[in-house]
Amino acid sequence: MQKIPTFRKGGIHPDDKKVLSNRQAIERLPVPAELIIPLSQHIGAPALPLKQKGDRVEAGEKIGQGASFISADIHSPVNGTVTALNKVTLANSVVSDAFVITPDTENPMGIWEERPYEAFSAAELQKIVKDLGIVGAGGATFPTHIKLTVPRGKTVDALVVNGVECEPYLTADHRLMLEHSEMVVRGVMLVARMTNPKKIIIGVENNKKDAIVALRKVIAEHDFPIVVTPLKVKYPQGDEKQLLKATIKREIPSGKLPLDVGAVVLNVATAFAIYEAVAYNKPLIERIVTVSGEAIATKRNLRVLIGTKVADLLAYAGLAEEAETYIAGGPMMGFAFYDDQTPIIKGTSGILAFTEEAHKQAPVSPCISCGRCIAACPMGLQPTKLYRLIDHRQYSEAMATNLMDCKECGCCAFVCPAHLPLVHAMKLGKRLGRK
Amino acid sequence: MEKPKIVVSSSPHIHEGSRTSSIMWNVSLALTPSALWGVYVFGFRALAILLISIASSLLVEFLLQRISHESTLSDGSAFLTGLLIGMNMPADAAFVVPIIASAFAIFVVKWTFGGLGANWINPALAGRVFVFFSFTGLMNTYRMPRTLAGVDTVGSASILTEIKLAVGSGTVQGLQSTEILEQSSYGHTQFAQSLSNWFTALFNRGPSPYTIDAFFGNVAGCIGEVSAFLLLLGGVYLLIKKIITWHIPVSFIATFSLLAWTFGGFRNGLGLFQGDFVLQIFSGGMILGAVFMATDMVTSPVTKKGMVIFGIGIGFFTFLLRYFGSLPESISLAIILMNIFVPTIDRYITPKRFGEVVKEAQS
Ligand code: SF4
Ligand code: SF4
Numbered sequence A: 001m002q003k004i005p006t007f008r009k010g011g012i013h014p015d016d017k018k019v020l021s022n023r024q025a026i027e028r029l030p031v032p033a034e035l036i037i038p039l040s041q042h043i044g045a046p047a048l049p050l051k052q053k054g055d056r057v058e059a060g061e062k063i064g065q066g067a068s069f070i071s072a073d074i075h076s077p078v079n080g081t082v083t084a085l086n087k088v089t090l091a092n093s094v095v096s097d098a099f100v101i102t103p104d105t106e107n108p109m110g111i112w113e114e115r116p117y118e119a120f121s122a123a124e125l126q127k128i129v130k131d132l133g134i135v136g137a138g139g140a141t142f143p144t145h146i147k148l149t150v151p152r153g154k155t156v157d158a159l160v161v162n163g164v165e166c167e168p169y170l171t172a173d174h175r176l177m178l179e180h181s182e183m184v185v186r187g188v189m190l191v192a193r194m195t196n197p198k199k200i201i202i203g204v205e206n207n208k209k210d211a212i213v214a215l216r217k218v219i220a221e222h223d224f225p226i227v228v229t230p231l232k233v234k235y236p237q238g239d240e241k242q243l244l245k246a247t248i249k250r251e252i253p254s255g256k257l258p259l260d261v262g263a264v265v266l267n268v269a270t271a272f273a274i275y276e277a278v279a280y281n282k283p284l285i286e287r288i289v290t291v292s293g294e295a296i297a298t299k300r301n302l303r304v305l306i307g308t309k310v311a312d313l314l315a316y317a318g319l320a321e322e323a324e325t326y327i328a329g330g331p332m333m334g335f336a337f338y339d340d341q342t343p344i345i346k347g348t349s350g351i352l353a354f355t356e357e358a359h360k361q362a363p364v365s366p367c368i369s370c371g372r373c374i375a376a377c378p379m380g381l382q383p384t385k386l387y388r389l390i391d392h393r394q395y396s397e398a399m400a401t402n403l404m405d406c407k408e409c410g411c412c413a414f415v416c417p418a419h420l421p422l423v424h425a426m427k428l429g430k431r432l433g434r435k
Numbered sequence B: 001m002e003k004p005k006i007v008v009s010s011s012p013h014i015h016e017g018s019r020t021s022s023i024m025w026n027v028s029l030a031l032t033p034s035a036l037w038g039v040y041v042f043g044f045r046a047l048a049i050l051l052i053s054i055a056s057s058l059l060v061e062f063l064l065q066r067i068s069h070e071s072t073l074s075d076g077s078a079f080l081t082g083l084l085i086g087m088n089m090p091a092d093a094a095f096v097v098p099i100i101a102s103a104f105a106i107f108v109v110k111w112t113f114g115g116l117g118a119n120w121i122n123p124a125l126a127g128r129v130f131v132f133f134s135f136t137g138l139m140n141t142y143r144m145p146r147t148l149a150g151v152d153t154v155g156s157a158s159i160l161t162e163i164k165l166a167v168g169s170g171t172v173q174g175l176q177s178t179e180i181l182e183q184s185s186y187g188h189t190q191f192a193q194s195l196s197n198w199f200t201a202l203f204n205r206g207p208s209p210y211t212i213d214a215f216f217g218n219v220a221g222c223i224g225e226v227s228a229f230l231l232l233l234g235g236v237y238l239l240i241k242k243i244i245t246w247h248i249p250v251s252f253i254a255t256f257s258l259l260a261w262t263f264g265g266f267r268n269g270l271g272l273f274q275g276d277f278v279l280q281i282f283s284g285g286m287i288l289g290a291v292f293m294a295t296d297m298v299t300s301p302v303t304k305k306g307m308v309i310f311g312i313g314i315g316f317f318t319f320l321l322r323y324f325g326s327l328p329e330s331i332s333l334a335i336i337l338m339n340i341f342v343p344t345i346d347r348y349i350t351p352k353r354f355g356e357v358v359k360e361a362q363s
Helices: A122-131 A144-148 A172-179 A181-195 A209-222 A240-248 A268-280 A310-317 A372-376 A383-391 A395-400 A411-415 A422-433 B020-042 B044-068 B077-087 B096-111 B123-134 B159-169 B177-183 B190-203 B209-216 B228-240 B247-263 B277-282 B286-293 B304-324 B331-348 B356-362
Strands: A026-028 A035-038 A062-065 A080-089 A095-103 A158-163 A199-205 A226-231 A263-267 A286-292 A300-305 A325-328 A335-337 A350-354
Touching: A026 A172, A035 A080, A122 A144, A122 A181, A122 A268, A144 A181, A144 A263, A158 A181, A158 A240, A158 A268, A172 A181, A172 A209, A172 A268, A172 A286, A181 A199, A181 A209, A181 A226, A181 A263, A181 A268, A199 A209, A199 A240, A209 A226, A226 A240, A240 A263, A263 A268, A268 A286, A286 A310, A300 A310, A310 A350, A372 A383, A372 A411, A383 A395, A383 A422, A395 A422, A411 A422, B020 B044, B020 B077, B020 B228, B020 B286, B044 B077, B044 B096, B077 B096, B077 B123, B077 B286, B096 B123, B123 B331, B159 B177, B177 B209, B177 B277, B190 B209, B209 B228, B209 B277, B228 B286, B247 B277, B247 B286, B247 B304, B277 B286, B286 B304, B286 B331, B304 B331
Parallel strands: A026 A300, A158 A199, A158 A263, A199 A226, A286 A350
Antiparallel strands: A035 A095, A080 A095, A286 A300, A325 A335, A325 A350
């Protein structure tokens, strides 16, 4: 039998809880009464508003203009009217300007017709990706057109497509690969046209065997040069550094990018969005969101318009019990929030509601130097030492101990028997250390 | 309106479920079979010593809490310290000895350094060594186990003391440790003899009855250290529970065995590779030390590589002290000696940073 690869250093095996929602087919959430579209949904500068209160907007119309090199355009998901331009607090605590849009009661949704796209050149494709507001769907929301513009002089050895979905509970990418395998694979081929890689790999964790089969079937039908690589389940394999280590056995040095080791990494949901953009001229105005967690009555994978309030998703899925915590994203790296009026944005992969029991909080006690955090850290850091330095306000020493390599994956805090807020400290230390 | 009950905390929002207290209680649980064996073979007085140790540790912790206004009794660490101290006492120790050891352990070693996690040496170990040097005579008189009672035997020296004395007298040149014991008509159980015979009949070679007794705990010694078998069982439990890893116990015992096997014969006129390390491993506090004390998280290195170095160091010092020191027991001292190096080990043995390989390859 062939050995199933994974990355080597550190990592953890949390209960993946995917069975809660991985058999729920993707459903479309009805158009809500109101949408809140933030101008800052991506890494980089917020978009500039192109509409004012009272303006009519059409589905797919650009309403926010990417402000600088690292920024992204914003589009209206529906036909409707801008009723306000407000400040809104996103789940990750970022405060952003946002359009409030009331969708039309009649035919709010746009109609997207397929168009021939085989003739587009690589540059034309890149322009489409930029103009239609595609950003990384995995949560980091880095503007995708930048990633796909390979600088002169660099070549791409491998295009590695991320179908890992290593965060527990989340099943949105799984359902997408299963139900829309054809579009995902075609999206990947479009990315290949833009980046010209020597080989194309889709990495999928082995707990999604049906998705692996589905992708392979489509690839075989078209005879595409894509390899689907099953990966042994281990968190945080969905991080691009661990993913590249697992798939092409290369380590990105500290502070460098995948391109520095000849790779482009991109999420399956991003590939899907690129396909929709290119083949239907449809901007990134909706995404698939897993609604799960012990406090949710019926766990679901919902296709929702960007700007839909969390409350609408929760109402649709139903709360089974009093929720103690709401999380946007996965339980390892997602953000806890309290305001259910906050909108779904381009990077929201899941909405989780936990009961007290699932949340497993415990009082903090002193570090007992057990070293488990060190064994768990995929970056080879010493979380216990960093914690001590940050706790003693020795921020520059912490920086010298490679604090910036920390990607806040949470492995250390997950295993710490003293329940120290290690990730919280890392975030704080980085912020104060940079000054 | 926001509901006041919603908890907003930093990621990650899930946890594997371990706690410091569950680690401490699990270690205590793993020690229990060996402690109970001690009570069985050494009688009621052993139980009294164990209870006094535990109670005095808890009491000192409780009193100190009233000063520092922290509640740490339930984290299990004071209980574990007390249990370990009791297990490291001879059954005939005066009752005041475990009280002094506990007070020293909890107050001087743990509390003054800043409480759980801040001490550089294991409190129980420190407590034991402290009373060992204060009451050397008392601490070295052992009771014979019930299983050996009635067997014709010489007084109450432990196997290690017996061998050491014999070697010191210079009359046992050229004899193996087990032969020394035989010559000085040290007792062994009938059970060990039959098991030894059985092995010999089957494989033509068998362990000495002394080794078998040492393995199962039919020897004189401290209450909780005699049964290597039950201690190893506890160790397996801790391994399965992922509370300890193999690194420290294995590197410690392997290093010691290698040295004892290679050079251990010298002290009584045998050649290279003639040392009887098997008897040595199962005697005295070796297994208790290797599995339960050297693995104390607070006072051992944090990286796996560091742990191996630490274990090798303890093995080395144990060998030196056991074979060439004047004291029969050496595990505690060897561990404390290596504790001194832990900060240094942790400073220089650091995990390899992700991406470092590539960097080296490129430059
Ligand atoms: S959060 Fe940072 S320190 Fe902790 S395991 Fe992840 S990378 Fe390592
Ligand atoms: S896991 Fe927690 S208790 Fe253990 S060394 Fe790391 S910070 Fe300390």
